[in-house]
Amino acid sequence: MTKNRYTREQAIDQMKLELSPFIVxxxxxxxxxxxxxxxFxxxxxxxxxxxxxxxxxxxxKPDVLLPRLKRIKELLNDR
Incomplete structure (x- = not known):
């Protein structure tokens, strides 16, 4: 069984995608x-x-990173 994991570059790309329109x-x-x-x-x-x-x-771990990015975006949108 293979695990679904992000490389560092994939995680950074996912951060930029999830947090847009903010600049990461x-x-x-x-x-x-x-x-x-x-x-920014x-x-x-x-x-x-x-x-x-x-x-x-x-x-x-996508199942850990994605919820954290979602919370960060919610925090930024509330500002």
Whole structure:
């Protein structure tokens, strides 16, 4: 039985998709490093409105990552 897991790049792509129209900026790192992210209201902004980090155990599992992204988007929409 194979498990459905995201690679780091797939998780970043999913973050950008789920959190649009907000702009997601991430750091560059190795495949299993945590994803440090900053979320901006628009591409012209210099100051982020939210930031955080997802470890490998979070971003590799779609059933864990997607609900967290949904909560982040709800939080951002309430601002």
């Amino acid at each position: 900026g991430t750091d560059r790192a190795y495949d299993t490093d945590p994803i440090s992210y900053r979320i 209201a628009s591409a012209d902004d210099d100051v982020h409105i939210e930031h955080g980090e997802f470890g490998y155990k979070v971003y590799s």
